[in-house]
Each structure stands twice: as structure tokens, then as C-alpha cells.
Amino acid sequence: MSSGRGIVLVAIGTVDNTVIEMLKHNLSTVFNTQVTTGKDMAVPGYAFSEKRKQYWSTAILHVLLEQNACIHYKKILGIVDRDLYVPDLNFVFGEAGGDAALISLTRLRQEFHGLPEDSPLFLRRTLTEAVHELGHTYGLRHCSELQCVMFFSNTLRDTDRKGPEFCPPCKSECSKSI
Ligand SMILES: [Zn+2]
Numbered sequence: 001m002s003s004g005r006g007i008v009l010v011a012i013g014t015v016d017n018t019v020i021e022m023l024k025h026n027l028s029t030v031f032n033t034q035v036t037t038g039k040d041m042a043v044p045g046y047a048f049s050e051k052r053k054q055y056w057s058t059a060i061l062h063v064l065l066e067q068n069a070c071i072h073y074k075k076i077l078g079i080v081d082r083d084l085y086v087p088d089l090n091f092v093f094g095e096a097g098g099d100a101a102l103i104s105l106t107r108l109r110q111e112f113h114g115l116p117e118d119s120p121l122f123l124r125r126t127l128t129e130a131v132h133e134l135g136h137t138y139g140l141r142h143c144s145e146l147q148c149v150m151f152f153s154n155t156l157r158d159t160d161r162k163g164p165e166f167c168p169p170c171k172s173e174c175s176k177s178i
């Protein structure tokens with residue numbers, strides 16, 4: 001399995017630096033590891049579906065995995081400000097596979113839903129989604145505990161209720177694989 005240095009964050013397209021700094025700070029605490037900012041990536045045009053006007057998250061995830069095969073971090077987290085989908089779903093907040101995780105910021109903003117901006121809420125959602133997808137890369141599956149970050153978010157209501165913390169069993173499961 002992969003070795004290497006901690007988690008690397010990769011901005012795909014333009015991503016607000018506040019988001020990167022917040023993730024760097026918090027993810028290093030949650031996963032007890034070093035978090036580095038990698039080289040930005042362009043948004044892969046071929047992941048775009050003309051029909052859906054969304055980006056296919058699995059295609060972007062593959063680019064991240066290829067990228068990490070060269071730079072050798074333990075985990076790679078891509079952050080993109082475009083709406084993501086997988087063929088069976090209307091949208092996804094993120095996706096994980098192997099040692100790579102990807103999150104989309106688009107739907108985490110109140111403005112997307114026609115509501116006034118709420119920056120602290122946006123950042124909390126971003127952290128929640130990042131911990132969830134990275135949790136998968138550490139081998140965690142979905143959890144039935146409503147308050148656990150590994151609970152599957154169908155809607156933002158789920159994301160807001162659960163928040164960025166692991167339940168005790170998920171926490172101990174995760175620390176075993178760190
Ligand atoms: Zn999940």
C-alpha cells in the first residue's frame with residue numbers, strides 16, 4: 001500500500017485560499033498528519049458533460065490518482081468549485097477511491113440554494129465533506145450514526161446535522177489506519 005508524506009491538497013481550478021488554509025489547519029488535527037498544499041491543477045475539460053452541465057467526479061478522481069502516483073503522498077484531496085456528478089445520481093458532494101478523495105464546493109454555499117451567504121457554515125460544510133471523503137480513503141465505510149461524519153449525506157441537512165466529527169467507533173477505526 002501507499003506510504004509517503006501525509007495529505008496533499010490540490011486545488012482544481014480556482015479555489016479560495018481561505019478554504020485551503022482552513023482545511024490544512026483542521027485536517028492535520030483530525031488525521032494527525034502533515035497537510036501540504038500541492039500544485040494547482042486545471043479543471044479537466046474532458047470530465048465535463050455538455051448534457052448535464054456538470055463534471056464527472058470519477059474522471060477527476062482518476063487524474064488525482066495519477067498525479068499522486070508521481071508525487072507519492074499518503075492521501076491526496078482534490079478541491080473543486082464545480083458541480084460534480086456520477087452517472088446514477090443528480091449530483092455528488094464528493095467521491096473517494098483508493099488513496100484519493102475529491103470534494104466539490106459548489107453546493108455547500110448558501111447562495112447556490114438562493115439563501116444569503118454564510119461563510120462559517122460554508123467552511124464547516126467543506127470540512128465535513130473533506131473529512132468524510134478522506135475517511136473513506138482510510139478505509140471507513142458509511143456509518144448509521146446520525147451525528148457521525150461518515151453518515152451518508154443525501155442533502156445538506158444531513159451534512160449540517162452530522163458535522164465534521166467521527167463517532168467513537170469510527171474514530172478508533174480511523175486511528176488504526178493512520
Ligand atoms: Zn461516503
Ligand SMILES: [Zn+2]
Pocket residue numbers: 143144145148149150151166167168169170171
Ligand atoms: Zn461513525
